[in-house]
Amino acid sequence: MKTQKLSELAKTIRSKNAGVDLITFDVIFNDPAQYERVKKARVLTPETVARLFGIQPDRISHFVEFDPANAIKFTIARLQPSGSPGDPDVFGSQQYAPLLDIEVPV
Amino acid sequence: MQSLRIICPNGHLGFAPLRVESFRIGVAARPDYIAADSGSCDIGPVPLGTDTSTSPLGWQTHDLEHMLLAAREIGAPMVIGSSGDTGSNSRVDLYVRIIKELAAKHRLQPFKLGYFYSELDKASLRQRMRAGEMVKGLDGRSALTEAELDATARIVAMAGVHPFIALLQRGAEVIIGGRSSDSCVFAAPAIHHGFPADQAYYLGKVLECASFCAEPYGGKETVLGEVGANKVEVTAMHPAQRCTVASVAGHAMYERSDPYYEHVAGGTLDMSRCHYEQVSERTTRITGAQFRPAAEYRVKLEGAGRVGERYVGLVGIRDPYTIAHIDDVIGWARQQVRERFGESGYELHYIVYGRDGVMRELEPMKHRPAHELCVLVQGVAATAAMAEEVCMIGTRQMFYARLPDVRGSAGSVAFALDEVMRASPACRWTVNHTLRCDDPLELFPTHLTTAGV
Numbered sequence: 404m405k406t407q408k409l410s411e412l413a414k415t416i417r418s419k420n421a422g423v424d425l426i427t428f429d430v431i432f433n434d435p436a437q438y439e440r441v442k443k444a445r446v447l448t449p450e451t452v453a454r455l456f457g458i459q460p461d462r463i464s465h466f467v468e469f470d471p472a473n474a475i476k477f478t479i480a481r482l483q484p485s486g487s488p489g490d491p492d493v494f495g496s497q498q499y500a501p502l503l504d505i506e507v508p509v
Numbered sequence: 510m511q512s513l514r515i516i517c518p519n520g521h522l523g524f525a526p527l528r529v530e531s532f533r534i535g536v537a538a539r540p541d542y543i544a545a546d547s548g549s550c551d552i553g554p555v556p557l558g559t560d561t562s563t564s565p566l567g568w569q570t571h572d573l574e575h576m577l578l579a580a581r582e583i584g585a586p587m588v589i590g591s592s593g594d595t596g597s598n599s600r601v602d603l604y605v606r607i608i609k610e611l612a613a614k615h616r617l618q619p620f621k622l623g624y625f626y627s628e629l630d631k632a633s634l635r636q637r638m639r640a641g642e643m644v645k646g647l648d649g650r651s652a653l654t655e656a657e658l659d660a661t662a663r664i665v666a667m668a669g670v671h672p673f674i675a676l677l678q679r680g681a682e683v684i685i686g687g688r689s690s691d692s693c694v695f696a697a698p699a700i701h702h703g704f705p706a707d708q709a710y711y712l713g714k715v716l717e718c719a720s721f722c723a724e725p726y727g728g729k730e731t732v733l734g735e736v737g738a739n740k741v742e743v744t745a746m747h748p749a750q751r752c753t754v755a756s757v758a759g760h761a762m763y764e765r766s767d768p769y770y771e772h773v774a775g776g777t778l779d780m781s782r783c784h785y786e787q788v789s790e791r792t793t794r795i796t797g798a799q800f801r802p803a804a805e806y807r808v809k810l811e812g813a814g815r816v817g818e819r820y821v822g823l824v825g826i827r828d829p830y831t832i833a834h835i836d837d838v839i840g841w842a843r844q845q846v847r848e849r850f851g852e853s854g855y856e857l858h859y860i861v862y863g864r865d866g867v868m869r870e871l872e873p874m875k876h877r878p879a880h881e882l883c884v885l886v887q888g889v890a891a892t893a894a895m896a897e898e899v900c901m902i903g904t905r906q907m908f909y910a911r912l913p914d915v916r917g918s919a920g921s922v923a924f925a926l927d928e929v930m931r932a933s934p935a936c937r938w939t940v941n942h943t944l945r946c947d948d949p950l951e952l953f954p955t956h957l958t959t960a961g962v
Contacts, residue, residue, distance in 0.1 A: 415759070420551050421766040423811075423938040424648040431759050456871045464649070465766045471785065472758035478766040480649060482870070484938035486553025488816055488889050489858030493553040497867045 406506035409446070412437045418499040423484045425464060426495035428452075430502060431474040438473035444508050447475050455501050511737065513702050515542040515695050516746070518731040520718035522547035522572045522589065523564030528729045529575065531720075531747035535731035536579040538746070542698045543580045545572070546691035546717055547604075548591020550938075551764070554813035557595045558662050558936030562603075564594055573604065574611050577683065581617050588673060588684045588694050596665050596688025598628045604685045605958070612960040619961035620683060623676030625953045627687025629664045629810060629944075637944070644942045647809065648766075653942050661939040664812035669774030670709075671949035673697030679957050687953065688811065690773040691717035699736045710778040711798035712736040714771055715743050715757060722760035723750040744792040754785040757793045774809070775949060776802040805945055808952060812940025816856065818896040822886040822904030822929040824922040831921050832878050834912050835861060838921055839884075842906040846888075846899055855899045856889040856935070884922075889935040900929040 410416060414433040421427035430447060432438035441447060453460040458479065465478040479498075486493045516535035518527040522545045536543070552563045562569070573589070580587035593600025605624050612620070635658060638644060644653035665688035674697050676684050686694065692713030699709035712734045715722050720730035723745040731746040743752045761780055762768035769781040782797040826832055839859050846857055863879035865872035884907070888900025910921040946952060 419764050421764055422648055423550050423554070423941050424650065425766055427762075427764065427766050429759075429762055431755075433755070455873060457873060458871065467768060469758075469762055469768045471783065472755065472762060472768070474759065474762060474768075476762050476768060479871075484554070484941070485551070486555065487937040488819065488856050488887060488935035489860065490553075491860045491867055491869060491885075494551050498871060500868075501871075501873050 405509040407509055408503065409441070409505040409507055410503040412441060412507060416499050416502050418495055418497070420485050420495040421478055424481055425478050426481060426498055427476065427478040428499055428502065429474055429476050431472055433473070435473050441475065441507055442468055446505050446507050449477070452477055455505070510702055512735050513542070513699055513704060514538070514540040514733060514735045515544055515698060515712070515716060516540040516731050516733045517545050517695065517716040517719045518576065519545045519572055519729055520721055521549050523562065523569035523594065524549070525729055526568050527572045527575060527731070531731040532575060532579070535733055535746040536583060538733055539583055540585055540733060542586050542588060543576050544588040544694050544698070545576065545719070546590040546694050548594050548596045548688060550811055552594055554936040554938045555933045557597065557665065557811065558813035558815050559934055560597055560599050560663060562593045562595070562600060569593065570607055573607050577608060577611050578615060580683065581620065586677070586682050586684070586698070588686070588698060590686040590689040590691060590694035592685055592687065596627050596686065597663060598626050598687070601626055601685055601687050608683055608685065609960045613962055617961040619959050621681050621957060622683045622685070622960040623679065623681025623955060623957050624685040625668070625672040625676065625687055625955040627665045627668055627689065627953055629666045629952055631658055631661060631664065634658065634664060642945060644810070644944050647941045647943060650941055653940060657939050660814040661812040662814050664810055664940055666944070666952040667774060667809040667811065668953045669693050669949060670697035670700055672953040672955050674701050675950060675955050676957065677701045681957060683960070692771060692778070693773055695734065704736050705738065706800035707798050708736045708739065708741050710771070710773065710800045711780070711795060712741045714778060714780070715741060715760065715795065718760065718763065720745060720747065720750055721763060722757050723747070723752050724756040725750065739796060741795045741798070742788065742792050743795070751791040752793045754787050754793055757795065758785050775806055776800055806949055807943040807945050810940050810942050810944055812938070813936050814939040816935040816937055817889040817891050818893040819932045819935040820888045820897045820900035820929045821932045822900050823926060824884045824886070824904060824907050824924060826882040826884070826922050827880070828915065828917055829880070830915055831912065832882055835864065835878070835882060837912060838907050838910040841910040842903050845906040846902045849902055850899060854890065855895065857899055857903045858887040860885040887932070888929070893931065897929060904929055
């Protein structure tokens with residue numbers, strides 16, 4: 404099956420703190436058709452996200468398909484609050500990289 | 510008044526300077542208010558735990574100076590929320606002082622300067638807890654305990670629109686706010702002038718991060734929001750930026766877990782029925798926002814506590830065998846710290862860049878380390894002397910790690926700096942909770958003074 408990477412289809416793929424205990428991830432598409440295609444392909448779901456990041460599904464606190472912005476959004480609970488000693492990403496801004504290479508069927 | 514127009518030049522005043530060109534275009538549009546938020550909990554617990562700013566004084570002053578001079582020039586009130594990153598009392602006092610000094614420096618005509626505090630002292634919170642008040646946890650946290658309160662250095666409460674409105678009613682022309690919800694910095698003037706809460710809170714939501722609601726991406730540029738009886742319009746001021754349906758709708762989801770609802774003291778903004786419409790090249794119109802007042806008035810509390818003093822060390826590793834056994838190297842160094850200081854009474858953290866340094870347990874590629882690694886070592890203890898020694902042993906003993914089959918026997922790691930360096934104290938977020946209040950102003954005492962000559 405031919406596939407394309409999510410990074411070729413989405414305009415924005417980012418992560419950022421949502422408060423001190425959560426990190427939220429946004430995948431935003433320019434083209435509504437690409438958004439619908441990724442939604443239908445079921446490659447970005449709570450289950451695929453849990454598998455990709457190697458976490459239990461109950462660490463995903465929110466998962467939303469946000470049609471007004473052609474966006475898929477999910478939120479992961481931190482194990483420690485942001486900026487606790489040893490936390491390597493105080494802003495939560497570099498946690499999205501594994502999403503870039505998600506394969507989407509053509 | 511048919512509509513009210515507010516410009517916002519910066520989403521976190523002080524963290525990086527506002528861009529002057531688009532700000533001046535915004536000022537030339539003769540807005541009714543100039544407003545910005547100056548705080549964020551994104552910066553981690555250290556500023557609140559140590560009562561400092563992460564923003565340099567020069568950048569804070571730069572933005573306050575541009576905003577104050579423009580505000581006085583066009584006769585528009587200026588509103589600042591969450592002063593100095595944390596909105597603690599010392600940060601409010603700092604901003605009030607800066608405004609007074611700027612007014613004197615530029616020989617501005619006298620004006621009314623309002624300010625309010627947001628700190629909640631531990632003793633008063635303890636009293637409320639002992640009287641049976643439950644301090645409810647947010648984002649999965651359990652209710653606040655006295656033990657966590659003991660570990661807390663400083664608490665700020667998140668103001669809603671109320672103290673801003675109280676100061677506007679008293680005629681304040683410049684307002685310096687303590688910790689406050691960023692959207693309320695903008696919602697308050699709109700509500701003060703009689704616009705519906707539905708539109709006022711949405712105006713705040715869309716303006717709070719300045720040009721983050723515009724495209725192409727470019728922070729610290731000015732945007733202009735206009736609120737009417739049943740709509741909000743937002744326009745990018747930078748000539749190369751536009752507020753589009755996509756950029757505005759996309760901003761609704763920024764930095765928050767739920768794109769449809771925004772909770773503030775006193776209620777919730779519901780954006781689930783928002784309709785976005787491009788009305789001109791650089792302007793988007795939003796209708797359909799709804800504000801739902803809360804049945805109970807609850808205020809968010811943020812608190813941070815000091816864990817200890819902190820030192821950091823850095824090492825590099827290139828030998829593939831050592832890289833494959835990096836956990837043994839760290840284990841050896843940890844053991845040497847244990848032999849000196851025992852099992853507890855300090856913290857020792859290793860961040861292994863090139864393996865899982867940035868993502869930790871979330872890293873899918875942690876089993877494929879790079880050809881070289883950098884390890885950041887952090888030692889934390891009650892005194893600086895002990896933190897330094899914990900970090901020094903934890904760093905230098907990596908050099909002496911004993912690996913059975915290593916070929917290099919003259920040092921297991923590379924030092925760019927054979928030293929450990931003092932860092933900010935280690936802190937942690939102890940409070941992310943809400944507290945019920947009878948009066949929306951009870952945690953936020955307001956004051957009015959005069960600045961200018």
